Amino acid sequence: MGPKRKSLSVEELAAGIRRGDRALLARAITLVESTRPDDQKLAQDLLQALLPATGNAWRIGITGVPGVGKSTTIDQLGMNLIAQGHKVAVLAVDPTSRRTGGSILGDKTRMARLAVHPDAFIRPSPSSGTLGGVTRRTRETMLLVEAAGFDVVIVETVGVGQSETAVADMVDFFLVLMLPGGGDELQGIKKGVIEIADMIVINKADGDNLEQAKRTAADYRGALNILIPRSATWTPPVLVASAVENRGLDAVWEKISEHRAKMSASGELQARRQAQAVDWMHSMLQERLLAELTAHDDIRRRIKELEEDVRQGRITAPRAVDEILQLIRK
Amino acid sequence: MGPKRKSLSVEELAAGIRRGDRALLARAITLVESTRPDDQKLAQDLLQALLPATGNAWRIGITGVPGVGKSTTIDQLGMNLIAQGHKVAVLAVDPTSRRTGGSILGDKTRMARLAVHPDAFIRPSPSSGTLGGVTRRTRETMLLVEAAGFDVVIVETVGVGQSETAVADMVDFFLVLMLPGGGDELQGIKKGVIEIADMIVINKADGDNLEQAKRTAADYRGALNILIPRSATWTPPVLVASAVENRGLDAVWEKISEHRAKMSASGELQARRQAQAVDWMHSMLQERLLAELTAHDDIRRRIKELEEDVRQGRITAPRAVDEILQLIRK
Numbered sequence: 001m002g003p004k005r006k007s008l009s010v011e012e013l014a015a016g017i018r019r020g021d022r023a024l025l026a027r028a029i030t031l032v033e034s035t036r037p038d039d040q041k042l043a044q045d046l047l048q049a050l051l052p053a054t055g056n057a058w059r060i061g062i063t064g065v066p067g068v069g070k071s072t073t074i075d076q077l078g079m080n081l082i083a084q085g086h087k088v089a090v091l092a093v094d095p096t097s098r099r100t101g102g103s104i105l106g107d108k109t110r111m112a113r114l115a116v117h118p119d120a121f122i123r124p125s126p127s128s129g130t131l132g133g134v135t136r137r138t139r140e141t142m143l144l145v146e147a148a149g150f151d152v153v154i155v156e157t158v159g160v161g162q163s164e165t166a167v168a169d170m171v172d173f174f175l176v177l178m179l180p181g182g183g184d185e186l187q188g189i190k191k192g193v194i195e196i197a198d199m200i201v202i203n204k205a206d207g208d209n210l211e212q213a214k215r216t217a218a219d220y221r222g223a224l225n226i227l228i229p230r231s232a233t234w235t236p237p238v239l240v241a242s243a244v245e246n247r248g249l250d251a252v253w254e255k256i257s258e259h260r261a262k263m264s265a266s267g268e269l270q271a272r273r274q275a276q277a278v279d280w281m282h283s284m285l286q287e288r289l290l291a292e293l294t295a296h297d298d299i300r301r302r303i304k305e306l307e308e309d310v311r312q313g314r315i316t317a318p319r320a321v322d323e324i325l326q327l328i329r330k
Numbered sequence: 331m332g333p334k335r336k337s338l339s340v341e342e343l344a345a346g347i348r349r350g351d352r353a354l355l356a357r358a359i360t361l362v363e364s365t366r367p368d369d370q371k372l373a374q375d376l377l378q379a380l381l382p383a384t385g386n387a388w389r390i391g392i393t394g395v396p397g398v399g400k401s402t403t404i405d406q407l408g409m410n411l412i413a414q415g416h417k418v419a420v421l422a423v424d425p426t427s428r429r430t431g432g433s434i435l436g437d438k439t440r441m442a443r444l445a446v447h448p449d450a451f452i453r454p455s456p457s458s459g460t461l462g463g464v465t466r467r468t469r470e471t472m473l474l475v476e477a478a479g480f481d482v483v484i485v486e487t488v489g490v491g492q493s494e495t496a497v498a499d500m501v502d503f504f505l506v507l508m509l510p511g512g513g514d515e516l517q518g519i520k521k522g523v524i525e526i527a528d529m530i531v532i533n534k535a536d537g538d539n540l541e542q543a544k545r546t547a548a549d550y551r552g553a554l555n556i557l558i559p560r561s562a563t564w565t566p567p568v569l570v571a572s573a574v575e576n577r578g579l580d581a582v583w584e585k586i587s588e589h590r591a592k593m594s595a596s597g598e599l600q601a602r603r604q605a606q607a608v609d610w611m612h613s614m615l616q617e618r619l620l621a622e623l624t625a626h627d628d629i630r631r632r633i634k635e636l637e638e639d640v641r642q643g644r645i646t647a648p649r650a651v652d653e654i655l656q657l658i659r660k
Contacts (some may be wrong), residue, residue, distance in 0.1 A: 044649060045644070048646055048649055051644075054641075101524040136648070160608075188562070189557055191524075191525045191558075191562075192525055194525065195522055223553035223554075223556040223557050227518055227550070227557070230517075232521075274641045277641060277647055278641050280649075284651045289619055289658070290615075290616065293619065294462065312604075314381075316377050317607055317610040319340070321618060323613045324615055325615075325619070325622070328619070
């Protein structure tokens with residue numbers, strides 16, 4: 001790991017990050033991902049110090065099944081944005097990520113151009129075990145990269161468990177990538193994702209698949225127009241694109257810009273971010289309270305037993321909760 | 331309020347309820363809705379005693395905008411089911427319900443035939459103030475009416491806040507009633523409801539509106555078929571009906587039966603109920619823990635202040651949570 005590095009104060013770290021020092025940014029992210037209490041304290045002080053320098057980025061979430069072309073799309077979109085003068089960070093939320101074996105997301109080999117560009121920064125998913133832990137660290141990393149001057153932050157995820165909802169809760173705009181499909185194999189959209197999607201992009205709209213992609217886009221467009229109330233602020237548009245041929249991505253960014261302009265003007269963007277921050281606070285409070293109070297092995301074991309009793313209809317949920325609370329009070 | 335009633339033991343109350351004694355059922359529900367600690371203890375003991383006698387009903391949730399015909403639909407459907415030998419209970423979840431002024435749901439004057447039928451039982455929404463309180467009491471009341479022999483339990487709600495999600499979490503089947511619409515006024519479905527709907531019924535499909543209702547049904551049917559993955563266990567069907575003319579409701583019940591048969595055979599019905607019970611336990615535990623630990627006025631006030639600091643971007647959510655936990659520990 002090299003010689004012991006000179007330890008830096010919060011002020012020095014903060015100043016370095018705001019200056020754009022990539023090595024210090026990486027060090028700060030490592031602090032945020034660390035479970036050591038002294039690292040955590042430093043990380044929290046640093047985040048607090050940098051907070052006024054955050055919030056200026058476009059926060060975009062991207063999801064899609066493996067094989068839909070997320071990496072290619074992010075790489076191409078990122079390069080287009082950099083050509084327009086943006087600085088692009090790419091983060092990932094992958095609750096299946098492990099220390100060994102890594103993650104299928106945030107893969108620098110598949111975003112080869114961004115991976116080596118000075119105006120881009122890619123960070124694989126933290127391997128933290130629980131979705132709650134991964135999302136927390138990703139939110140904190142987002143604050144760090146924003147303070148470091150990245151004005152577009154893309155958060156990539158796959159459709160595992162509630163990871164899409166978790167990412168939608170930390171971004172301004174949530175984009176769903178889909179395949180052109182075809183024949184009898186209309187893919188459909190995972191329940192819960194319909195609700196959070198701000199746009200659908202049918203990727204791989206090239207070659208023999210172009211016509212199919214347009215038909216699929218028209219189908220989804222029609223379906224969404226029927227289901228989403230006319231009175232809603234925003235009906236998710238459905239576009240086609242070919243990331244590998246770099247076609248359609250300008251239109252994609254234009255829609256994202258349109259959404260941002262509209263939501264900024266109406267105050268909804270700010271309201272959304274404020275609600276996200278407050279929700280984060282409340283869900284973190286719940287999580288940590290529960291974790292602290294049930295830290296005792298005996299209590300954890302009894303909770304599991306009571307859970308099974310409730311599941312099997314042997315006791316009512318209120319009775320189980322009464323017993324757990326009594327145990328905790330002792 | 332009449333002479334002081336002889337107070338009954340849990341065993342006597344339980345036996346009476348299982349026997350079908352309506353007065354005792356009503357008394358038990360009043361206990362469940364009471365906030366007095368002695369009533370609550372009795373209620374919880376009673377629920378525990380009756381638990382083995384519960385779970386045998388069809389649990390159906392119904393929502394729809396005011397004016398769509400919920401009361402008429404429930405009244406007619408209920409009468410049809412009673413004619414088939416069922417016993418029907420109707421509950422309501424209305425977080426806007428107040429002690430004075432009551433609720434627009436569970437209105438016996440608008441379900442006039444069920445209101446006086448011996449094989450039906452209607453209970454208006456508890457006026458408990460919070461959605462959490464109302465849903466808890468409704469779930470408990472559901473257990474009581476099931477133990478009393480009602481084998482169909484309908485839970486009515488309107489689209490206020492998260493009330494639909496709360497009801498979907500306690501039923502086997504969630505039905506969304508809609509108007510025929512027409513012209514440029516396609517209603518659309520509230521976000522979040524698409525995800526939980528097991529069937530859509532276009533009501534008031536009569537007279538001049540019949541053709542429009544069929545078109546609207548075809549539109550929604552097509553949209554759902556596109557959006558819901560082909561691999562999903564159940565694609566919500568879209569039917570038309572006229573509750574006031576009693577047309578289409580047999581087909582509605584047939585679909586509900588089909589769903590139940592399918593889900594029972596696959597084990598999904600049982601899995602869904604088990605998950606609902608366990609989720610109820612966990613959310614109640616979270617709620618009560620938080621309520622107990624933040625009961626102190628100073629703590630509540632500080633939490634509100636920190637919430638505003640987080641909302642305004644003055645401090646990070648993790649920092650706010652750290653401070654709240656420290657306050658609680660003292």
